[in-house]
Amino acid sequence: MSDISTDRVDDVAVVTLHRPPANYFDRALIEELADAFDALSAGESRAAVLASEGKHFCAGADFGAGGAPADRVESSRQLYRAAVRLFEVPIPVVAAVQGAAVGGGLGLACSADFRVTVPTARFHANFAALGFHQGFGLSVTLPRLVGQQRAAELLYTAEKVDGTEAVRLGLADQLAEDSDPLPAALQLARSIARSAPLAVRSMKQTLRAGLADEVARATERELNEQAKLWTTEDCSIGVAANLARKEPRFLGR
Structure with missing residues (x-):
């Protein structure tokens, strides 16, 4: 059974993730999502909404799933290759963000053209709190949205941002x-769909020119850094603390 559904509302497609409550992703889900957007772009949809069932938009990857480090690197490599396809979607995508958009889930939200959220949402680049490098192209997308300095602050401090603050920062577009x-x-999405569709696609292609290639290069470096840091004691401490919902005490090794 698929964890993704696609519905049509006039000229708008709604693509929904069905892994509640956290909507954790893996390589298979991201590939399925990219396939769904490819199919929509080849059809009559003029815009799309990316939504999630349940309490949270997406809490990223499930670190409680385990797996050998080598397997994790290879599966992440395949996942990032699929993720790059999300930046090549020719129709505009609006992410509907409720609850948590954390880690890779934040990266997924930032792959969309727009983000609509609610005051209680939580945007969280939590990588430094887990002890490893950011991924899912956030090295590219986060500075584009909030600026280089604020992106660095969000990444280095692993600061949580609610929906109201996300809109103020430019991380989200509407509240x-x-x-x-x-x-x-x-x-x-409907307001976008009322515009001339060929013109909108052309505009998106211009505005996002080179973005997918930039993300592809960034995810290669992100994964190389992640592969190194996943083997550190700090990463073990960070992930264990996250699963136990405790404050980590890093050792710098």
Whole structure:
């Protein structure tokens, strides 16, 4: 059974992740998501909404799943190759972000053209709190959205940002008034879909020229750094503390 569904609302497609409550991803889910967007782009959809079932938009990868380090590196390499495809989608994508967009889940949200969120949402580049390098192209997308200095601060401190602050920073684009961002995300997507579709695709191609290639290069470096840091004692401490919901005490080794 698929963990992704696709529905049509007029000229807008709604692509929904179904792994509640956290909507953790793996290589298979990202590949399936990229396939879904490829199919929509070849059809009649003029814009798309990326949504998630349940409490959280996406909490990234599941670090409780285990696996040998070598297997993790190879699966992450394949995952990042699939992730690059998300930056090549020709139609505009609006992410509806509720709950947590954490780690790679934040990277997934930032792959979209727009993010609509709610005040209670939590945007969290938590990598430094886990003891390893950021991934999913955030080295590229986060500075594009919030600026180099603020991106560095968010990454180095692993600061959590709520939906209101995310909009203020430019990390998100619109703040919905209630707890569900989907209606507002649909409204934005519909307003895009009313524009001339060929012109919109052309504009997106210009505005995102070279982005997928830049993300591909960035994810290669991100993974190389992650592979090194995943073997450190600090990373073991960070992941264990995260699973236990405790404050990590890093040792610098």
